[in-house]
Amino acid sequence: MIEASDCDPQVLADADALKRILLEAASAGGMDVRSTYFYKFSPTGVSGMVVVSGSHISIHTWPETGYAAIDVYTCDPESRPEEAVEKILEAIGAGYAHITEIERGIRDEDGTYTHTILSWDEEPEESP
Amino acid sequence: MIEASDCDPQVLADADALKRILLEAASAGGMDVRSTYFYKFSPTGVSGMVVVSGSHISIHTWPETGYAAIDVYTCDPESRPEEAVEKILEAIGAGYAHITEIERGIRDEDGTYTHTILSWDEEPEESP
Numbered sequence: 001m002i003e004a005s006d007c008d009p010q011v012l013a014d015a016d017a018l019k020r021i022l023l024e025a026a027s028a029g030g031m032d033v034r035s036t037y038f039y040k041f042s043p044t045g046v047s048g049m050v051v052v053s054g055s056h057i058s059i060h061t062w063p064e065t066g067y068a069a070i071d072v073y074t075c076d077p078e079s080r081p082e083e084a085v086e087k088i089l090e091a092i093g094a095g096y097a098h099i100t101e102i103e104r105g106i107r108d109e110d111g112t113y114t115h116t117i118l119s120w121d122e123e124p125e126e127s128p
Numbered sequence: 129m130i131e132a133s134d135c136d137p138q139v140l141a142d143a144d145a146l147k148r149i150l151l152e153a154a155s156a157g158g159m160d161v162r163s164t165y166f167y168k169f170s171p172t173g174v175s176g177m178v179v180v181s182g183s184h185i186s187i188h189t190w191p192e193t194g195y196a197a198i199d200v201y202t203c204d205p206e207s208r209p210e211e212a213v214e215k216i217l218e219a220i221g222a223g224y225a226h227i228t229e230i231e232r233g234i235r236d237e238d239g240t241y242t243h244t245i246l247s248w249d250e251e252p253e254e255s256p
Contacts, residue, residue, distance in 0.1 A: 003233060003241040035165045037179045047182050047203075051165045054175050058184060060203050062233075067241050069232045071201070075175075075188050098242040102228065104197045105131060105190075113131040113195050114226040117245060 001102065002070040002085060006095030012061035012068055015040045015048065021091040022050045022057050029084030031055060031074065052076075057084060068092060075104075089124045097122045129230065130198040130213060134223030140189035140196055143168045143176065149219040150178045150185050157212030159183055159202065180204075185212060196220060203232075217252045225250045 011017050015038045026033050031052035038048040044064055050057045055074035062068070070088055072081045089097055100119040108114050139145050143166045154161050159180035166176040172192055178185045183202035190196070198216055200209045217225055228247040236242050 001230060001232075001243065003243055005240040034167060035177075037163045037165075039162060039179075039181075041182070047179075049163075049177070049179050049184060051167075051175075051177050053167075054169070054188060056177060056184075056186060058201070060182060067233060069203075071199075073186070073199070075197075096240045098240070100230065100243065100245065102129060104129075105195060112133040112224045112226070115129065115131055115228065117228065117247070119245070 001100045002072075002089070003098045004068040004070060004089060004092060004094040005066060005097070006093075007061075007066045007068050008093035009063040009066055011092050012066065013044055013046065013063040015046045018046050018048045018059055018061070018092075021088060022048055022059060024091070025072075025084040025087040026050050026052055026057055028087045029072070029074070029080045031057075031076070031079050031084065052079075055079065057088075059088070068094070086124070089122070094124050097124060129228045130200075130217070131226045132196045132198060132217060132220060132222040133194060133225070135189075135194045135196055136221035137191040137194055139220050140194065141172055141174065141191040143174045146174050146176045146187055146189070146220075149216060150176055150187060152219070153200075153212040153215040154178050154180055154185055156215045157200070157202070157209055158207045159185075159204070159212065180207075183207065185216075187216070196222070214252070217250070222252050225252060
């Protein structure tokens with residue numbers, strides 16, 4: 001789960017560009033796309049969803065503040081969610097990202113399931 | 129984000145039932161459904177996604193272990209995600225749930241965005 005700051009407002013407002021970016025990110029992450037859904041809000045902002053086999057990537061954008069909330073979720077241990085995340089952050093021109101990685105479905109000793117949580121910050125490098 | 133344990137394996141294996149449950153949950157949470165996507169894995173397990181206006185609900189199930197990973201995401205301050213979560217946990221017969229609430233898009237003093245994280249456990253009451 002990523003809060004991306006200082007993003008390119010033009011990209012965040014462009015549903016077609018975001019769709020292309022999420023599809024490329026899914027591909028970079030080794031994810032098999034099943035379905036997509038993109039919705040442009042009035043006057044501004046986009047909600048986008050790419051449903052991947054057993055997983056999904058979503059983005060919700062606020063171009064007016066350069067902010068985007070991104071989720072990259074995967075059940076497939078063969079996929080590379082980190083690569084999908086890096087691809088998205090680069091493509092939307094994020095200057096700063098607060099990232100939380102949640103590992104789902106960890107089996108506790110009592111047989112119930114929990115998750116582990118790890119957070120960090122990134123200042124993505126500018127692409128050349 | 130919810131890890132639900134000790135769920136009804138028959139419900140977790142039933143894509144149609146899960147679709148009905150997520151749609152009812154969206155309605156209970158005051159969310160406006162835009163699109164749905166459900167996929168049944170072979171031999172077992174379901175991935176389901178309900179795209180709501182500016183939000184989404186997803187479920188990924190493992191009937192063989194009674195486990196489901198659920199996300200209820202909303203950008204709409206008028207919606208009631210807690211009610212959607214309770215509805216889902218009750219309908220899938222969850223005996224135990226580990227829940228993490230992440231508040232997205234919190235603006236820090238330096239103008240970047242972060243999120244806050246709060247976790248707790250629940251033992252949902254049996255429905256009558």
